Amino acid sequence: MKHASFRAAAVTALSLAAVGAIILLLLPKYWVFLLTAVFITGIALQSLGLVAGRTGMISLCQMSFAGVGAWVTGYLNVIEAPGGLVVWMIVGGLAAVPVGIAIGLPALRLRGINLAIVTLGFAAAFDTVLATITFPGQTTFTQVVRPELFESDRSFFLFVLLTYGVIAVGLEFVSRSRLGASWLAVRHSERAAAAHGVSIPRAKLSAFAISAFISGVSGGLLAGYLGTLVSENFSMMQSLALFAVATMVGAHFTLGAVIGGILITLFPELLRRLNLPQDVGNVFFAIGAVHALSSGETISETWMRLGRKLLPGNRKASVHREAGRLPATATHEPGLALEVSDLTVRYGAVVALDKVNLKVPARTVVGLVGPNGAGKSTMVDAIAGFLARYDGSVKLNDKPLEGLSATSRARLGIRRTWQTTRIAPELSVGGYVRLAAGAIGDDELSAVLQWFDCPPADTPIASIDAGTRRLLDVAGVVASRPPVILLDEPAAGQSYADAVKLGERIAAIPETFGSAVLLIEHDMDLVRRACSAIMVFDFGRVIANGAPQSVLAMPIVQKAYMGIELEEAAE
Numbered sequence: 001m002k003h004a005s006f007r008a009a010a011v012t013a014l015s016l017a018a019v020g021a022i023i024l025l026l027l028p029k030y031w032v033f034l035l036t037a038v039f040i041t042g043i044a045l046q047s048l049g050l051v052a053g054r055t056g057m058i059s060l061c062q063m064s065f066a067g068v069g070a071w072v073t074g075y076l077n078v079i080e081a082p083g084g085l086v087v088w089m090i091v092g093g094l095a096a097v098p099v100g101i102a103i104g105l106p107a108l109r110l111r112g113i114n115l116a117i118v119t120l121g122f123a124a125a126f127d128t129v130l131a132t133i134t135f136p137g138q139t140t141f142t143q144v145v146r147p148e149l150f151e152s153d154r155s156f157f158l159f160v161l162l163t164y165g166v167i168a169v170g171l172e173f174v175s176r177s178r179l180g181a182s183w184l185a186v187r188h189s190e191r192a193a194a195a196h197g198v199s200i201p202r203a204k205l206s207a208f209a210i211s212a213f214i215s216g217v218s219g220g221l222l223a224g225y226l227g228t229l230v231s232e233n234f235s236m237m238q239s240l241a242l243f244a245v246a247t248m249v250g251a252h253f254t255l256g257a258v259i260g261g262i263l264i265t266l267f268p269e270l271l272r273r274l275n276l277p278q279d280v281g282n283v284f285f286a287i288g289a290v291h292a293l294s295s296g297e298t299i300s301e302t303w304m305r306l307g308r309k310l311l312p313g314n315r316k317a318s319v320h321r322e323a324g325r326l327p328a329t330a331t332h333e334p335g336l337a338l339e340v341s342d343l344t345v346r347y348g349a350v351v352a353l354d355k356v357n358l359k360v361p362a363r364t365v366v367g368l369v370g371p372n373g374a375g376k377s378t379m380v381d382a383i384a385g386f387l388a389r390y391d392g393s394v395k396l397n398d399k400p401l402e403g404l405s406a407t408s409r410a411r412l413g414i415r416r417t418w419q420t421t422r423i424a425p426e427l428s429v430g431g432y433v434r435l436a437a438g439a440i441g442d443d444e445l446s447a448v449l450q451w452f453d454c455p456p457a458d459t460p461i462a463s464i465d466a467g468t469r470r471l472l473d474v475a476g477v478v479a480s481r482p483p484v485i486l487l488d489e490p491a492a493g494q495s496y497a498d499a500v501k502l503g504e505r506i507a508a509i510p511e512t513f514g515s516a517v518l519l520i521e522h523d524m525d526l527v528r529r530a531c532s533a534i535m536v537f538d539f540g541r542v543i544a545n546g547a548p549q550s551v552l553a554m555p556i557v558q559k560a561y562m563g564i565e566l567e568e569a570a571e
Contacts, residue, residue, distance in 0.1 A: 007170045012254050016165045017372070018159065029153060034265060036157040039164045040221045041242075042057040042261035045251040046167060047214035048242055053252025054175065055207040056187030057107050058116040060239050061123035062215050063556025067130060067234030068096040069216025073223045074136035077144045085147050093213040099289050100212020123236040130231035133228045143227035154427055160221055167214055168254045174210075175252075181435040183207055184424040192422035195384060196436045196476070197410035241282055248288035250298030259299055326447045326512065336398065337362040337516035338383070338414075338484045343392035345378050345540075351380045351539045355392070358485065358518075363510035365517040367548065368529045370537030377419070379537070380486050383518075384416045397483055397514055416486035417476040421469040429472060430481025436476030448479045451512070452505060466495045485517045486507065502530035517541045524552065 023035055029082045044066055051059045069092030076088040101374055106118045137144070151158035174180050181204045185193035190200050223229055244262055250256035267281050340358040344351070353375050359365045368376055382390045385406035388466050401409055411418075415436075423432050428447055440448075445457055450473040455464055461472070474490050487506065491499040503526040521527050527534060528548050535545040536557050544551045551557055 007228055008189055009172045012168050013165055015254075016161060016168070020161045022553040024157065024176040025153060030156050033212070034269065036153065036225055037265045038258070038261035038514050039157075039160045040225055040261075041264045041374055042257040043164055043167055043218040043221065044215050044242060045249075045257040045260040045264075045302050046164075046254075047211040047218065047365055048173060048246040049251030049253070049257060050171065050183075050214070051207050051211045052243065052246055053250060053256075054180070054187065055204065057204065057207070058112065058243075059117065059118040059208070060116055060236075060243055061103060061105070061126065062242055063234045063236075063239040064126040065100055065212040066222065067126060067216035067231075068212075069093050069219030070223045070229055070234065071135060071214075072217075073220035074144060074485070075230065077223070078136040078142055081241045085145065085220065089217050089224070092220040093216035096207050096216030096219075100208040100215075101205055103212075104208030106203045107208065108201050114435070120236070120240075123239045124459045126234070127231070127236050130234065132553060135231075137231045138230065139230060141180035142151060142528070144223045144226050145223075151224040156225065160225070163221060164215065167217070168257075169521075172254075176431065178435055178438070179203070179206060181427055181431050181447055184426050185435060189422040191386060191406070192418060194386075194406040195410055195416050196480075197407055197438070198435070199407055234418050239283070239287030241284045241285055242291040244282070244285040247301045248285060248292045248299060250292075250300035250426060253298075253300040254388055256298060256300030285406050290534075326444065326451065334362050336360065337364075337396070338518065339393075339395040340379075340383065341395075343379070343382060343390060343391045343394065345375075345382055345387060345390045353382070353390070354359055356537075356540070358535060358542075360516050360518050362483070362516050364515060364533070365510060365519055365531045367531035367534035368518055368520045368537065369522070369524075369527060371533055374537035375490065375540040378540075380416060380488055380518075380520060384414055410482075413482040414484050414486065415480055415482045417470075417477055417488050419488055419492060421466065421473055423458075423469055423472065425462040427461050428465070429455050429459045429461060430459065432472060433457070433460060433476050433479050437479035437481075440479055445479070448475055451475075452478075453501075466551055467495070467498065469496065474502075474506075478515065481513050484517055485515050488520045489522065490519075491521060496525075499523055499526050500529065502526065506530040528552075 002551065007075070023032060026170070027035070045063060047065070048059060048062045051057050051062075064397075069089065071089040072092035072095045074086070076091060084526075088262050102124055103119060107115055110118060123173070128241055130198075136142075146156055147159060164453055175183075181196045182193060185196065185198055186200060193203070194200055200283045222233065226233075241264065245251070245260040246256075249260040249263070253259050267284070268278055269277055269282055288299075295505050334357055338358070338360040339357060343353050343356040343358075345353040354373075356379065358366075358368075368379065370376055378387070381387050383394050384406060385401070387407070395411070396412055399412075401412070401414075404412070429449065433445055433448065434440060442457075449455070449457060452471050454472050454475050456469065461469065464472070470493050474487060490506070491502055494502060505520060506517060506526075507530040509515055516562045517530075519527065519530060531548050533546060534551050536543050536551060544554050544557050
């Protein structure tokens with residue numbers, strides 16, 4: 001993971017250095033001046049890419065954050081605060097952070113169009129505020145002082161490029177950290193992220209806070225670029241155009257942010273030279289955003305996909321791996337790992353679970369079987385904390401869990417998988433396991449992946465099939481070595497041979513990793529192979545429990561689960 005981060009950061013830095021050298025050596029002053037605006041806009045696009053592209057939230061007020069940073073920078077310039085533009089724009093970025101957090105608070109409950117309306121409303125309100133006040137130094141024509149080493153337009157381009165590079169490299173490292181993985185997980189499935197112990201409020205608010213800081217820095221750079229500013233520089237329409245372009249190009253990629261900056265900055269110049277209205281640009285951006293949303297692929301993703309095909313160095317990663325070693329088995333408390341007592345769940349007049357009792361001893365595999373609609377998934381949701389209300393109690397190592405959220409239960413040691421894979425495809429295999437397992441060394445990561453026959457850690461999840469993703473689901477929760485693992489139909493999408501092999505692996509989890517397993521599964525061969533005891537559900541009630549062979553032979557079980565009448569089963 002660290003090597004991948006340094007490699008990506010080095011590629012980003014070298015690419016920007018090469019682009020900067022070409023621009024400074026070959027282009028005239030006018031074009032250098034325009035391209036400075038490209039990279040300032042690119043910084044604002046990176047901030048929006050973090051919220052929209054990485055975390056999946058809608059923000060239509062990014063230029064308002066930039067306006068806060070620009071205003072603070074202008075004010076510090078007027079009062080001649082120490083530190084110069086470098087310090088001023090950082091302070092301006094920090095001033096935008098609480099504003100970003102305040103805007104991010106509605107995102108804890110709102111999504112989609114509702115969140116868009118809230119952020120658009122803030123942008124409109126900020127427009128009104130800016131219309132009634134002036135930027136510091138605007139009426140006196142006080143220019144924002146550039147750093148002494150970067151006073152000329154050419155040298156200031158270098159300053160902006162350096163700032164862009166620092167932010168881009170920083171985001172490369174953050175995106176490959178657990179925080180960055182949590183953003184992608186939240187974007188793909190908030191429930192799955194919570195099941196891995198990810199704090200959804202922390203992930204969302206941190207994304208808005210960092211995004212607001214970066215946008216505020218871009219506002220400070222714009223103040224140094226133009227000297228004096230007006231409210232129209234940060235209007236609501238500017239924020240809408242920024243969002244449309246970010247959606248079209250994929251602004252969470254460094255390449256996409258640069259492409260977006262070119263479109264926003266140079267496209268109006270092209271329209272001016274062609275004597276076309278500037279509003280044509282907004283129409284073009286809107287059409288491009290709609291196309292990206294409908295096709296599911298941004299411009300930068302298209303270019304990178306073509307690059308991987310054309311460049312000979314970008315081939316499939318080798319499957320050869322160094323042999324890893326699993327550390328000693330985790331020690332969990334003996335006795336009952338999980339105890340469910342009189343668990344009752346009602347949906348209006350419908351009783352989904354009716355006083356269900358369940359015991360899962362430590363370091364055992366217990367099966368939970370039953371026909372579709374019997375209440376198995378409701379049971380798992382209640383245990384894992386995804387049901388707001390239920391009657392009865394759930395205990396982990398004899399400690400009651402009532403009142404605790406899914407995130408809190410996951411952190412205490414109840415981990416689960418899902419009937420359908422909910423892994424963010426933008427992650428790598430290793431990135432996902434680290435997200436699910438927390439702190440895990442490279443050797444242990446390699447050993448866990450080998451134990452489950454999963455691809456190498458640097459393999460993109462987008463490149464592996466659905467069956468392998470199910471294995472990876474299991475590997476992630478097992479690698480965290482929790483006291484209790486809830487496996488919800490892990491064999492779905494597996495061939496018969498793979499399902500049998502998976503059954504052997506599940507049976508070995510208690511001995512190898514020290515965790516107890518509650519297995520929900522329809523594949524009876526897998527259940528027989530993996531479980532030491534099973535419980536049979538029907539219509540939200542337990543109708544049988546005990547050893548697999550004896551329970552599955554019961555006539556009442558065969559009638560409920562296999563559709564065999566009592567008379568036929570008795571013959």
